[in-house]
Structure formats: structure tokens, C-alpha cells
Amino acid sequence: xxxxxxxxxxxxxxxxxxxxxxxxxxxxxxxxxxxxxxxxxxxxxxxxxxxxxxxxxxxxxxxxxxxxxxxxxxxxxxxxxxxxxxxxxxxxxxxxxxxxxxxxxxxxxxxxxxxxxxxxxxxxxxxxxxxxxxxxxxxxxxxxxxxxxxxxxxxxxxxxxxxxxxxxxxxxxxxxxxxxxxxxxxxxxxxxxxxxxxxxxxxxxxxxxxxxxxxxxxxxxxxxxxxxxxxxxxxxxxxxxxxxxxxxxxxxxxxxxxxxxxxxxxxxxxxxxxxxxxxxxxxxxxxxxxxxxxxxxxxxxx
Numbered sequence: 001x002x003x004x005x006x007x008x009x010x011x012x013x014x015x016x017x018x019x020x021x022x023x024x025x026x027x028x029x030x031x032x033x034x035x036x037x038x039x040x041x042x043x044x045x046x047x048x049x050x051x052x053x054x055x056x057x058x059x060x061x062x063x064x065x066x067x068x069x070x071x072x073x074x075x076x077x078x079x080x081x082x083x084x085x086x087x088x089x090x091x092x093x094x095x096x097x098x099x100x101x102x103x104x105x106x107x108x109x110x111x112x113x114x115x116x117x118x119x120x121x122x123x124x125x126x127x128x129x130x131x132x133x134x135x136x137x138x139x140x141x142x143x144x145x146x147x148x149x150x151x152x153x154x155x156x157x158x159x160x161x162x163x164x165x166x167x168x169x170x171x172x173x174x175x176x177x178x179x180x181x182x183x184x185x186x187x188x189x190x191x192x193x194x195x196x197x198x199x200x201x202x203x204x205x206x207x208x209x210x211x212x213x214x215x216x217x218x219x220x221x222x223x224x225x226x227x228x229x230x231x232x233x234x235x236x237x238x239x240x241x242x243x244x245x246x247x248x249x250x251x252x253x254x255x256x257x258x259x260x261x262x263x264x265x266x267x268x269x270x271x272x273x274x275x276x277x278x279x280x281x282x283x284x285x286x287x288x289x290x291x292x293x294x295x296x297x298x299x300x301x302x
Contacts, residue, residue: 032144037114037124037152040136048136053126055111055118063216067208068112071096074206075117075182079148082180091174095183095203097156099190100210103245106186109210110152113184117150124150127159130167134176141178149178153185157192169196172203213246225253240267 016026038050063069078094085092098106114124125140127133137151153159153168160168170176172183185204187193197203213221215238222229222237229237240263241252248270255266 032147033123033140035118035121035123037118037126039126039128040132041129042132042135046135048132048139050125050136050140055115056108063220066217067210068109068116071109071113071206071208072116075113075150078182079180091177092179093174093181093183093202095172095205096185097190097198097204097207098184098186098210099207100188101212101245102188103247104210104212105246106188106210107154108246110154110184110186114150114152117148122148122150124152126152126154130159130163130171134167134171137171137178137181138176146180148180148182151181151183153183155187156185156197157187157189160193160197165194165197169203172197174202212243213249215242217246218242218249221249222253225250226257237263240264244270 013025013027014029015023018024033050034052036052037055039053041049041051043049075094078092082092098109100106117124123140125133125137133151137149140149151171156168171178183204190198198207218241219234219238222241223234226234226237237252241249244252244267251270252263252266255261255269256263261269
């Protein structure tokens, strides 16, 4: 007698084992989660749901010796070293913490890394709520034990401020026993992170500062976005935008090419905005402020 493996029917349905001698139809199934980036949530029964999300890759520029290329190279070497980790009794996981000024391209770098990981057929999970994220990652591992995953914690300081760090530290320490995972976190405020996060080995093995784009990146960006610039004009754009964060480069193009401002006007305004940190304390000594330092035309608090 020939033993036959169960075959999924034409509708993609299978039987779910709901308990001892208890079965039910579990609906359409698939062997693997499609390659992509996902956010996760739990339903009222605690079952994880995986929601595909778009990646913002239209503004990204890569160079063979750029930081994204170097990090991707490290991650590829990491994936290939699983046997060595197992030989020495370590979980196969790695952590990167990206920090830098707002707008300098941390999110762009993350999306570029995730896009490359997805292109190789793997998946990435973006953490919004640590508890839901960990349950979803554990369930994913039950279905796909060997597939590499990248776990993203954008603005990790905000996640900790809202939910605390207990569950997050459990995850970073590998207590969930989820293997073959790379953790990538970002923050604008590294000083807000407890030393337990940034100084404990094996939580974040690489801490990388992300600065404003250099002249080569600015030149490549403007050369692609404003393709009709002459070499002399391109050099001027690169020179005048020195020190601006990555997010400001798009605004320069919009201000000049879409709104009709001069390059000098656009860059001067953006640099003034970059240097200005608005604060309510500005109104404290205003002649229009009352005795409590509140502007007289401000809404009256109830």
C-alpha cells in the first residue's frame, strides 16, 4: 500500500486540529507567507494577523560602498553563518541601532534594507506593539522554522515610552527563542534610551550614526530628480544643500521646480527651518503675553 501525503484541494482548504478528536475546516491556506514587509496585530482571541505594507523606496540611492550596501553585506554574511552560531550554542540573531538627526534618512535606510531582504524572498515585521509583535513572530516560527526574518523597531524610544521596555528586552535577549532574526531599530533621541538598551552586548551589536547625505549622495539624487541640470548647475545644487538632511532634498526640488522659487531662496529657508527649534517659551517674554506667560489671544484652558 502506498502512503500518500495529504494534498490541498483545488479550493486551498485544509483540516485544522482544534483539539483531541476535534477537527474543523480552517479555510484557505498557503505554505509560506509571501515575501514582503508586514505589520502585525492580534484579534480578540489572541490570534496574530499579518498585514502587508508598502515600502518607501522611490527616493533611495545605493552605492557599492554606501552604508546600506555595507550593512546588507554584513547581513548576508550573517545569514550564511547559522551553523557556526549553532556549533557554539548561540541563537542566530543580530541587532542594529540607527541614530541621527530627524530627516537624515534613517527610515529610508531601513526601507532600503528591508526592500533588499524582501527581494531575496524573506519577510520583515514592523513592531508597533511589542506584545503583539512577539506573539506574531513566535507563531510565524511555528509555521516557518528556518526562514530568515528582519524585525524593525522605528522610533524605539517612542515604543518604550508608550509600552515600557520589559517585553522588548525579553525579545532582544532572545528569550522567545526565535532564531534567524535581525533586529533593526532607529531613534532620533539616543540619549532617551536606557544603558540597558544601548550597552548590553547581543541586544544591539552595531550602533550606527546616520548623518546628513554627503556631496556624492546629493549629486546622485539631484541628478536623477532634475535630469536637465547642467554639470555647473548640478554642482551649485550640491554646494548650496550642504548640511541639509535627506528629507530636505525633496523639498528643494519641490520648492524650485514645482513652486518656482530660486535655489538660493529654497535652501536658505530650509536651513533656517533646520536651525529653528520652536518652543512655547518664545512667548514667555512677548508683549502680548499675560502675567502667566500665555499669549493674550491663546485659547483659554478649561
